Amino acid sequence: MGTPASTYELTRRAAVGAMAAAAAGYAILGPRGTQEIPRGRVVLDYWEKWTRHEGDAMERVVSDFNKSQDRIFVRYLVVSDIGQKSLVSIAGSRPPDIIGLYAFNVPPYAEMGAIIPMDELAPRAGVRMENYAPGVREVMRYKGGWWAMVNTAGSIALYYNRAAFRDAGLDPDRPPRTIAELDAAHARLLRTDSRGALERVGFLHREPGWWSWLWAYHFGGRIFDEASGRALLDSPENIRAMEWMQGYARDLGLDRIKIFAESFGNYFTPENPFLTGKVGMIVQGPWIANLINAFKPDLDYGVAPFPTVHGEAGSSPVGLIDTDVLVIPRGAKHPEAAMEFIAFTQRQDMTERLATAHCKPSPLTSVSAEFLAGHPNRGIGVHYDILRSDRAFVPPRTRVWQQFKDEFDSVVQRMWRLEVPAAEALPRLQVRVQSLIDQAADQQFRRHGGADPAPGGAA
Amino acid sequence: MSVPGQATHSRRSTEQRAARRQVLIGLTWVSPWLFGAGLFVFAPMAMSLYYSFTDYPLLEPPLWSGLDNYKRMFSDPTFLRVVWNTTAYAAVSIPLFTIVALILAGVLAKTGRMSSFYRACVFIPTLVPLIASAMVWMWLFNGEYGLINKLLAMISIRGPAWIVDRNWVLPSMVIMSVWGVGQGVVIYVAAMQDVPKQLYEAARIDGMGTVRQFIHVTLPMISPAILFNVIALTIAAVQVFAVPSVMFRRPDGQNPAGHYYTMYLYENAFVYGNMGYASAMAWMQLLVVLLLTALLLFAGRRLVHYARV
Numbered sequence: 001m002g003t004p005a006s007t008y009e010l011t012r013r014a015a016v017g018a019m020a021a022a023a024a025g026y027a028i029l030g031p032r033g034t035q036e037i038p039r040g041r042v043v044l045d046y047w048e049k050w051t052r053h054e055g056d057a058m059e060r061v062v063s064d065f066n067k068s069q070d071r072i073f074v075r076y077l078v079v080s081d082i083g084q085k086s087l088v089s090i091a092g093s094r095p096p097d098i099i100g101l102y103a104f105n106v107p108p109y110a111e112m113g114a115i116i117p118m119d120e121l122a123p124r125a126g127v128r129m130e131n132y133a134p135g136v137r138e139v140m141r142y143k144g145g146w147w148a149m150v151n152t153a154g155s156i157a158l159y160y161n162r163a164a165f166r167d168a169g170l171d172p173d174r175p176p177r178t179i180a181e182l183d184a185a186h187a188r189l190l191r192t193d194s195r196g197a198l199e200r201v202g203f204l205h206r207e208p209g210w211w212s213w214l215w216a217y218h219f220g221g222r223i224f225d226e227a228s229g230r231a232l233l234d235s236p237e238n239i240r241a242m243e244w245m246q247g248y249a250r251d252l253g254l255d256r257i258k259i260f261a262e263s264f265g266n267y268f269t270p271e272n273p274f275l276t277g278k279v280g281m282i283v284q285g286p287w288i289a290n291l292i293n294a295f296k297p298d299l300d301y302g303v304a305p306f307p308t309v310h311g312e313a314g315s316s317p318v319g320l321i322d323t324d325v326l327v328i329p330r331g332a333k334h335p336e337a338a339m340e341f342i343a344f345t346q347r348q349d350m351t352e353r354l355a356t357a358h359c360k361p362s363p364l365t366s367v368s369a370e371f372l373a374g375h376p377n378r379g380i381g382v383h384y385d386i387l388r389s390d391r392a393f394v395p396p397r398t399r400v401w402q403q404f405k406d407e408f409d410s411v412v413q414r415m416w417r418l419e420v421p422a423a424e425a426l427p428r429l430q431v432r433v434q435s436l437i438d439q440a441a442d443q444q445f446r447r448h449g450g451a452d453p454a455p456g457g458a459a
Numbered sequence: 460m461s462v463p464g465q466a467t468h469s470r471r472s473t474e475q476r477a478a479r480r481q482v483l484i485g486l487t488w489v490s491p492w493l494f495g496a497g498l499f500v501f502a503p504m505a506m507s508l509y510y511s512f513t514d515y516p517l518l519e520p521p522l523w524s525g526l527d528n529y530k531r532m533f534s535d536p537t538f539l540r541v542v543w544n545t546t547a548y549a550a551v552s553i554p555l556f557t558i559v560a561l562i563l564a565g566v567l568a569k570t571g572r573m574s575s576f577y578r579a580c581v582f583i584p585t586l587v588p589l590i591a592s593a594m595v596w597m598w599l600f601n602g603e604y605g606l607i608n609k610l611l612a613m614i615s616i617r618g619p620a621w622i623v624d625r626n627w628v629l630p631s632m633v634i635m636s637v638w639g640v641g642q643g644v645v646i647y648v649a650a651m652q653d654v655p656k657q658l659y660e661a662a663r664i665d666g667m668g669t670v671r672q673f674i675h676v677t678l679p680m681i682s683p684a685i686l687f688n689v690i691a692l693t694i695a696a697v698q699v700f701a702v703p704s705v706m707f708r709r710p711d712g713q714n715p716a717g718h719y720y721t722m723y724l725y726e727n728a729f730v731y732g733n734m735g736y737a738s739a740m741a742w743m744q745l746l747v748v749l750l751l752t753a754l755l756l757f758a759g760r761r762l763v764h765y766a767r768v
Contacts, residue, residue: 084729091517112518209711258620262602409712
């Protein structure tokens with residue numbers, strides 16, 4: 001019996017030809033990017049971490065820039081874990097042209113030469129340092145150099161539920177100014193059910209717990225001295241601050257807190273415990289007003305500087321400045337064009353538009369009356385006060401800050417669970433963190449000798 | 460007229476040429492793999508071995524530092540903590556996983572109505588992506604709204620805050636790992652079905668009950684499959700990463716009890732920019748995996764029965 005005439009034997013040539021045809025077809029007819037890039041323009045890649053309404057607002061700024069001229073086209077790309085991916089892209093010599101990072105990224109990136117100094121680029125593009133609020137300038141500068149531009153500014157304040165204040169017999173127009181007043185307000189706001197389970201607390205240090213290292217500053221201390229490169233974790237102020245935190249864990253009861261905290265929804269949801277009224281006072285940035293406006297517009301909230309241990313009346317407020325920054329990475333193909341785009345985002349109308357969409361203050365000293373009058377955050381004045389305050393502070397500026405913070409967070413968790421007294425844990429942590437700082441300094445010295453590792457900055 | 464010696468020589472050289480040609484053709488066909496493996500596996504491995512002896516902050520060139528990175532591990536409290544957490548997880552999860560998988564396989568190996576359905580039910584959870592199942596388990600373990608604590612409450616037990624309370628992190632991780640037991644079950648069922656029936660008949664004639672048959676017949680006969688599974692589980696446990704990264708990473712920091720070796724390695728490489736130290740950790744991990752595998756294979760020589768029936 002012979003082979004049927006219809007049988008087709010697949011030859012090697014036919015197989016390779018079929019694969020080549022498939023590849024060609026995919027190349028010609030396959031999916032295309034949705035963005036049409038006009039011909040003849042310099043294309044800039046801009047990586048940003050923002051999503052949702054924050055990302056939409058920035059995309060509108062990008063779109064306006066693209067329409068405003070015909071030489072440069074900016075491609076906006078949302079990137080998660082932006083710090084890590086930027087690091088890898090710069091190390092691999094394939095960075096984007098502009099990256100939207102966090103303020104705490106600036107010192108390590110500057111020290112490693114991962115970003116381009118702006119001392120000459122920025123003035124050429126018409127941007128002047130003195131246009132920015134004093135606290136914001138601290139973020140932009142490092143070791144005398146100008147490394148970053150702030151696109152949205154944030155300062156951290158106390159947000160409190162005015163309705164809950166009224167319910168607890170507190171004056172909603174008189175937020176706590178001292179730590180003792182905060183404790184008293186917390187005690188009044190505390191509510192339990194018939195079984196003793198927590199229904200509402202006044203204040204909870206671990207909610208949301210993003211800045212576990214903050215309290216020392218409100219107790220008159222700090223956790224790092226930039227001039228000497230020394231951690232100050234075992235300072236009396238920090239120990240007192242952490243003992244204060246442990247007092248809450250002890251009084252509320254760890255088991256009760258654990259069960260209560262598991263009933264909290266995620267931060268970016270309507271189940272955020274501040275929105276649901278489970279936590280009466282929280283430490284937050286201005287962006288929380290966006291959540292309130294979106295999910296609980298009828299929430300009657302107030303904003304005040306976070307109290308200090310002494311609460312000096314009439315003095316400037318103490319508060320953390322935490323901002324988003326724009327940087328130009330080393331290896332960017334078009335640094336001049338990138339600076340032109342960044343300068344566009346720094347125009348007063350653009351910063352105000354972005355700040356309004358983000359519910360944040362503008363980073364500039366000069367703002368329009370309309371911006372303030374129509375701002376969606378009712379506490380914007382408080383955030384401005386902190387930005388201008390001579391007692392405001394920025395995240396510790398050390399190359400090992402991320403690891404410093406992770407080590408700190410880990411020990412704070414143990415202290416919060418009352419596994420170790422603050423007076424015992426903090427000196428040990430001091431040794432550990434100082435060794436990290438010293439090790440980084442030693443490696444830096446071996447690499448660069450006595451030379452400034454963050455060159456390029458004008459004094 | 461040809462000389463016999465010359466003909467033999469000529470035939471041999473023809474055969475040699477043909478053999479060389481065969482080797483060349485073989486190498487040509489596997490060359491894409493060789494090229495890919497060389498470029499993307501062996502070259503990075505060689506580079507990471509070099510980096511492990513350097514101070515390499517990723518954005519600056521590596522600087523030779525000898526054994527510093529390896530010495531540093533033993534004085535790094537976070538390193539010691541993640542080693543402890545990973546060891547504890549491996550020590551508890553591997554035996555438990557193996558026992559549960561063997562029991563389930565013992566039950567499911569019996570053919571009958573619906574047996575394929577039950578096997579599929581046990582295997583299906585392993586098809587769920589790790590991140591998705593971690594998210595589901597986070598809700599199941601939720602102290603306030605979680606199904607597990609609701610069920611415990613029905614029998615008057617107040618459930619713990621599973622993924623928050625450091626004492627319950629290991630149990631919750633182990634329970635979650637057993638969720639993926641289906642993979643082991645499938646291998647054990649296949650091995651059990653290959654056990655010759657006459658061995659069971661002989662055992663029954665000798666008066667053995669079901670349990671003794673399982674211990675004295677089934678287990679020795681499927682011991683190669685058990686060894687394979689235990690080695691695979693050991694490698695997976697030492698490298699555990701995705702699930703704890705999702706479950707125990709909270710806005711206020713990593714739960715220290717849910718911090719594992721590979722997570723710390725990743726943080727050093729891509730978050731702290733300590734690529735030299737991370738490379739040293741990776742090589743240490745490889746050495747530990749190789750050592751454990753060698754120990755298991757050595758133990759297998761005594762304990763594993765390779766039947767010739």
